[in-house]
Amino acid sequence: MAEVSNHQVKRITAIVMVLVISLTLVVFPTGAAANEGTLRAGTAMIDITPDKPVKMSGYGARTALSEAVHDPLSARVVAFENNGERLVLVSSDLIGYYGGTAEHLRKVILSEFEIKPGELFLSAIHTHDAPTLSIDEEKGHPNNVEYTKQLEGKLVKVIGEAIKNTGPVRIGAGIGYSPVGMNRRELVFDGSGNSRIRLGCNPYGPTDKEVLVMKVAKPDGAVVASLFDYATHATCLGGKNLTISGDVLGLAEQFVEKILGEGVIAPAFAGASGNIDPWFRVLDGFNTEPGWIPEPVLLGTLLGEEVVHVYRDIENLSAGGEIKSAFVTLELPGKERGELKIKKDCPPTPFNIAVARVGDIAFAGLGGEVLTEIGMSIKAASPYKHTFVITHCNGAAGYLPPEHLYVEGGYEISTSPFAPKAADMVVKQAVKMLHEL
Numbered sequence: 187m188a189e190v191s192n193h194q195v196k197r198i199t200a201i202v203m204v205l206v207i208s209l210t211l212v213v214f215p216t217g218a219a220a221n222e223g224t225l226r227a228g229t230a231m232i233d234i235t236p237d238k239p240v241k242m243s244g245y246g247a248r249t250a251l252s253e254a255v256h257d258p259l260s261a262r263v264v265a266f267e268n269n270g271e272r273l274v275l276v277s278s279d280l281i282g283y284y285g286g287t288a289e290h291l292r293k294v295i296l297s298e299f300e301i302k303p304g305e306l307f308l309s310a311i312h313t314h315d316a317p318t319l320s321i322d323e324e325k326g327h328p329n330n331v332e333y334t335k336q337l338e339g340k341l342v343k344v345i346g347e348a349i350k351n352t353g354p355v356r357i358g359a360g361i362g363y364s365p366v367g368m369n370r371r372e373l374v375f376d377g378s379g380n381s382r383i384r385l386g387c388n389p390y391g392p393t394d395k396e397v398l399v400m401k402v403a404k405p406d407g408a409v410v411a412s413l414f415d416y417a418t419h420a421t422c423l424g425g426k427n428l429t430i431s432g433d434v435l436g437l438a439e440q441f442v443e444k445i446l447g448e449g450v451i452a453p454a455f456a457g458a459s460g461n462i463d464p465w466f467r468v469l470d471g472f473n474t475e476p477g478w479i480p481e482p483v484l485l486g487t488l489l490g491e492e493v494v495h496v497y498r499d500i501e502n503l504s505a506g507g508e509i510k511s512a513f514v515t516l517e518l519p520g521k522e523r524g525e526l527k528i529k530k531d532c533p534p535t536p537f538n539i540a541v542a543r544v545g546d547i548a549f550a551g552l553g554g555e556v557l558t559e560i561g562m563s564i565k566a567a568s569p570y571k572h573t574f575v576i577t578h579c580n581g582a583a584g585y586l587p588p589e590h591l592y593v594e595g596g597y598e599i600s601t602s603p604f605a606p607k608a609a610d611m612v613v614k615q616a617v618k619m620l621h622e623l
């Protein structure tokens with residue numbers, strides 16, 4: 187080996203440094219990327235099927251307790267972390283966090299894990315074949331109060347597991363379309379020619395067909411989660427059904443997990459679907475006629491297959507990027523539930539909005555039952571290509587209809603606690619927060 191002088195060593199060192207700097211710029215083309223840290227995520231899932239008969243939620247006239255279980259209910263968690271910032275996405279096979287349970291459970295979870303309000307998306311798929319949550323020992327059925335207490339422990343456990351499991355991941359997203367959801371605001375006329383809107387089938391009304399899928403994989407390619415967002419009520423079954431089920435969205439989750447295999451969770455999120463029901467809606471139960479595929483299974487499979495199609499087309503996974511989140515409670519102009527007239531002295535109704543992004547995939551969590559036009563407006567104005575609009579999230583404020591539907595009336599309008607101007611305020615605020623992330 188030939189000897190080298192001090193001068194030559196300095197020159198070689200300088201050349202090597204220039205090469206290293208050049209290579210770094212090629213690998214991290216933006217200056218900020220090098221400081222972004224490593225995106226990490228962990229997943230966990232827990233069974234939340236009631237082990238006792240419970241009151242079921244979603245239909246006021248249904249007072250009998252549940253009698254059977256068709257398919258298990260679960261809570262699924264994906265917990266992202268980067269540079270100390272977190273995003274904890276919780277999907278649960280429940281109707282929603284009504285009766286003050288969102289506020290109570292969020293408080294417990296935020297303090298247990300020391301996370302910021304915008305870092306928790308506590309959401310439900312709005313299945314109407316699941317227990318009513320109750321923390322009110324006076325009013326709630328004892329079995330439901332007990333169920334809700336157990337749920338609190340299970341949510342803390344499953345979120346803790348997901349946070350503990352975190353490791354480096356890569357992410358990607360894709361979009362497909364599904365005809366499973368149908369607008370349910372049906373125009374009918376009485377004998378005198380007067381029109382009204384009833385809950386039924388309106389195949390001409392707007393629906394959001396988008397199936398948004400996010401793939402989360404380990405650096406070695408092993409997939410850990412396939413999250414999906416679709417705008418439909420999980421109400422294939424109606425008020426006569428006494429069998430526990432995840433309905434269309436829960437059955438889609440279970441189908442995707444069966445196809446993708448062990449170790450992959452497929453959390454579903456209900457998009458803006460206040461006026462969207464499944465194509466087959468509010469049926470009496472699971473049809474057991476020989477050869478008949480029960481409608482919730484048929485539609486859940488149809489949606490699940492599209493999720494898998496989109497999932498398989500997501501090839502380019504990225505290292506993700508930074509996590510940002512924000513949370514606000516808006517005080518929106520209110521109205522009395524059950525009334526169409528807006529009284530001047532009606533107090534405002536609070537509404538929670540959470541926004542977050544993981545790299546360039548965005549999330550908007552809305553604390554109520556948001557009609558589909560509103561979700562479509564947020565997606566259209568979002569600065570991100572992929573925006574998960576997640577409703578029944580961090581709150582259960584009730585129906586939020588767009589202003590133009592107040593003229594027509596109908597169930598979602600009369601039962602809404604919001605005045606007509608409220609929806610525009612939510613869209614503007616959510617879009618503003620997404621831009622500011």
Ligand SMILES: [Zn+2]
Pocket residue numbers: 312419460555
């Ligand atoms: Zn609903």
